[in-house]
Amino acid sequence: MTDELLIKFLLNETREEESITVQTWLNASASNKDYFEQFEKIWNSSKKLSANSPVDENEAWRRFKQKAAQKNINEPIVRPLKPAYKWLRVAAVLVLIAAAWSAYNLFVPVSYKSLTAGNAVTKELLPDGSELTLNKNAELSYASNFKRNRNVHFQKGEVFFNVAHDKSKPFVIEIDKVSVLVVGTSFNIKHLNELTEVIVETGIVKVSMGSEEITLHKGEKVLIKKGVHDLVKEQNSDELYNYYRTNKFVLNGTPLPRVVQILNEAYHAQIIINDPAIKKETIFTTLKADTTLEANLTTICSTMGLKFVRNEQRILLSKQKK
Structure with missing residues (x-):
């Protein structure tokens, strides 16, 4: 990473x-973020103090770097600045004159604002114009200085992101050890039961882990399981990830195990396929997401010739006997 690129x-x-390169570098370590924050403060200070300076610029730049080293800043490899960025040397002089290093010692980490959906699907608008749809009980937080630092911490649940385009400030979502980076696109993220799934609806998304x-x-989508270190993308095969936005379970030749998985997540149920013979069966129908689980199970069973019975907290699915 070069100072020239950070200035740009x-x-x-x-x-x-280039924006994605910088954002990836920022996400790589806390020391990189610290360096950039202090670099940005120099920039902001220089704009206020850059009128005139009689001080030798080369000498001031040398003193500035020496001062930074004494503050234990882990700075990247610095190449000689091009003439177009000569003003930064003047800025360094002025920052030293203004004793701005005292402000750096008071540096406070960026705070985050929480968003929680609770018991209802919730729509939110972030400060940069990005639109979020949070499924029930989803939790995330976003940086308080979001217009400059488009960073989101994803705690749990399912969220659809429609990200505002800004090529100079990539949008980054951190989920445990997984990082999702975009510029402007729409996609769905689900983080439940130690599984993380990313499905792209429009645009391009970069997913990284280690x-x-x-x-x-x-x-396309990627499914990441706890303990698995390989990222393997595949084609998304259905529209079920959208049920909480469309209020419909669209089943278009959908395998029964997939239907059961989504219904268990949507209703917090414990539906179990109690008959191995029906695991390969598929179903064509559309169910309403705002109706009861029992009503939707009744529709499934009548369509497929199945039955369901309750066994305490579990619901057992099996073939209807003739």
């Missing part, structure tokens, strides 16, 4: 791939 990033002059990284396009 602060000036909103980076190309899309040293692994994959790129997802429209109609």
Whole structure:
């Protein structure tokens, strides 16, 4: 990472791939974020104090870097600045004159604002214009300075993101050890029962975990299980991820185990296929998501020739005997 690229990033002059490079570097470590925050403060201070300075710029730049080293800043490799960025040396002089380092010592980590859906599907608008639809009981938080730092911490649940396009400030979602990075696109994230699923509806999304990284396009998804370190993308095969937005379970030749999985998540139920012979059967129908579980199970059973019985908290599905 070079200072030249960081300056372009602060000036909103980076190309899309450059913005993603900077954001990936920022997410790599806390020290990188600290360095950038202090670098940004220098920039903001310089704009206020950059009128005139009689101080030798080269000497001031050398003193500035020495001062930074004494503050234990883990700065990236610094190449000589191009003439177009000569003003930064002047900024360093002025920051030193203004004793701005005292402000750096008072640096406070960015705070986050929480969003919780509770018992109803909730729509939220973030400060950058991004639109979120939170399924019931979903929880996340976003940076308080979101217009400059489009960072989201995803705790649990299911959320559909329609991200406002801003190539200079990529949108980053952190989920445990998984990071999702986008510029402007729409996608669904589910983080439940130690599983994380990302499905892209429009645009391009980068998903990374450790040293692994994959790129997802429209109609592709990745399913990440706890303890698995490989990221494998595949085609999304149904529209069931959308049920809480469309209020419909669209079953278009959907395998019964997949139907049971979604119904268990939607109704917090324990439906169990009690007959191995029906696990490969598929169903064509559309169910309403705002009706009762019993009503939807009745429709499924009448369509497929099945029956269901309750056994304490469990619901057992099996073939209807003739």
